[in-house]
Amino acid sequence: MKQAELVIIGGGPAGLCAAVSAASSGAKVLILERNNALGGQLVKQTHMFFGSEKQYASTRGIDIPNILLNELDKYKENVEIMTDCTIVGMFEDGVITVIHKEDKYFKVKPEAVVVATGAFEKSLVFPNNDLPGIYGAGAVQTLMNVHGVKPGDRVLMVGAGNIGLIVSYQLMQAGVKVVGILDAAPQIGGYLVHASKVRRMGVPILTSHTVKEAIGTDCIEKAIVCEVDNKFQPIPGTEQEFDVDVLCISVGLTPLNELLAMRGCEMKFVPQLSGSVPVRNENYETTVENVFAAGDITGVEEASAAMVEGYLAGLCAAAKLGHKSDDFEEKKADYIKQLDSLRAGPVGEKILSGIEQILVK
Amino acid sequence: MRIEKHPILDFDKSKKVKFTFNGQELEGYEGETIQAALHAAGVKVLGKSIKMHRPRGFYCAIGNCSSCFMIVDGVPNVKTCVTDLKEGMVVETQEGKGVIK
Numbered sequence: 001m002k003q004a005e006l007v008i009i010g011g012g013p014a015g016l017c018a019a020v021s022a023a024s025s026g027a028k029v030l031i032l033e034r035n036n037a038l039g040g041q042l043v044k045q046t047h048m049f050f051g052s053e054k055q056y057a058s059t060r061g062i063d064i065p066n067i068l069l070n071e072l073d074k075y076k077e078n079v080e081i082m083t084d085c086t087i088v089g090m091f092e093d094g095v096i097t098v099i100h101k102e103d104k105y106f107k108v109k110p111e112a113v114v115v116a117t118g119a120f121e122k123s124l125v126f127p128n129n130d131l132p133g134i135y136g137a138g139a140v141q142t143l144m145n146v147h148g149v150k151p152g153d154r155v156l157m158v159g160a161g162n163i164g165l166i167v168s169y170q171l172m173q174a175g176v177k178v179v180g181i182l183d184a185a186p187q188i189g190g191y192l193v194h195a196s197k198v199r200r201m202g203v204p205i206l207t208s209h210t211v212k213e214a215i216g217t218d219c220i221e222k223a224i225v226c227e228v229d230n231k232f233q234p235i236p237g238t239e240q241e242f243d244v245d246v247l248c249i250s251v252g253l254t255p256l257n258e259l260l261a262m263r264g265c266e267m268k269f270v271p272q273l274s275g276s277v278p279v280r281n282e283n284y285e286t287t288v289e290n291v292f293a294a295g296d297i298t299g300v301e302e303a304s305a306a307m308v309e310g311y312l313a314g315l316c317a318a319a320k321l322g323h324k325s326d327d328f329e330e331k332k333a334d335y336i337k338q339l340d341s342l343r344a345g346p347v348g349e350k351i352l353s354g355i356e357q358i359l360v361k
Numbered sequence: 362m363r364i365e366k367h368p369i370l371d372f373d374k375s376k377k378v379k380f381t382f383n384g385q386e387l388e389g390y391e392g393e394t395i396q397a398a399l400h401a402a403g404v405k406v407l408g409k410s411i412k413m414h415r416p417r418g419f420y421c422a423i424g425n426c427s428s429c430f431m432i433v434d435g436v437p438n439v440k441t442c443v444t445d446l447k448e449g450m451v452v453e454t455q456e457g458k459g460v461i462k
Binding site for chain 1: 362363364365366367368369370372374393394397400401405406407410415416417418419420421422423424425426442443445
């Protein structure tokens with residue numbers, strides 16, 4: 001059995017910030033990351049972040065992991081990092097089971113854990129939605145921005161939220177034709193600054209439209225698109241065809257919550273937070289003592305919010321283990337204030353109404 | 362299928378890696394995944410679904426969805442979207458659940 005004081009599951013934005021926060025407070029931290037590199041989904045975010053300076057606004061997502069790793073390096077005597085670690089279980093007695101590099105199995109029983117596993121992409125139901133060429137928007141981003149490979153020649157984007165708009169722009173940066181962006185909602189969900197950017201480049205955004213069917217034998221060759229009414233029902237006779245070799249699905253993400261559910265944390269399905277999320281207190285501690293959660297697993301938001309949640313959860317987890325820094329209250333109040341300001345505005349209203357349903361005092 | 366010029370990013374293409382796909386010799390680059398190398402070579406069908414034998418490509422590219430399972434060096438159910446390409450790898454499309462040897 002491996003020993004650890006605080007285990008952090010996931011080395012993405014939330015996990016890395018939790019590690020910085022906890023290690024700087026004096027806790028001994030072990031980060032377990034499934035991938036062979038840290039940074040989570042930041043490694044493909046070529047766009048500059050919004051928010052304030054504290055959440056690395058005006059910095060490209062791809063540059064943030066190194067900033068956080070340099071920060072973490074200051075407390076390296078308190079930090080152990082293990083990559084290529086898939087967590088296979090979290091048990092009632094606090095034991096976490098891990099497979100390292102697909103062949104070594106070990107157990108670790110920490111005093112506390114911060115689960116920061118993130119989220120995964122949702123799919124959309126329509127005939128032939130499993131054809132190769134139909135890819136998640138994040139997957140397309142990985143392929144282009146991490147590996148330098150074009151997903152195809154002609155892309156139709158489904159979803160006009162921030163990810164759909166940003167990835168459309170990034171596809172054009174990579175030299176790929178985007179034939180259009182659809183969204184079933186009557187208005188564009190993402191920031192208008194992103195929407196205007198792609199519109200200026202001549203990409204039509206079709207609101208109140210959805211995919212009716214994909215056509216192709218081995219791969220997608222055509223997408224049939226139609227208009228929907230205000231109850232999201234297809235309107236007959238409005239079909240149009242797009243010749244595409246990629247249909248990019250950007251219809252949101254849902255929390256990767258299996259480990260928390262397995263551990264016995266009380267979970268609740270909250271549509272505003274995009275799925276089943278843990279009931280928690282303001283310290284981001286779940287209903288199981290010493291099991292904390294941070295980032296998209298507590299509700300899908302932007303990476304900026306995930307980072308602040310990570311700082312807050314790491315700070316509180318360390319304090320719970322007896323590493324309460326002198327400026328604990330000050331830092332905690334600052335993180336809460338940062339989250340409040342990130343959640344100002346219409347999207348934030350939805351998030352806040354979701355948090356209301358899972359927050360226990 | 363590779364990006365030639367990008368306004369923000371540079372891609373390290375310094376070291377070529379040779380591998381085979383269903384017996385055919387292909388080339389990729391060190392540091393990329395098996396699936397990325399295959400996609401760059403125009404290979405989009407990575408396997409067949411278990412019951413209906415429908416073509417399968419990648420979907421999430423971060424090791425979550427199981428859509429990119431292939432047989433690599435004789436081992437089935439390898440998540441090719443998160444497994445790095447290595448010199449001399451033998452990559453095959455997978456049909457069915459795979460057999461543990």
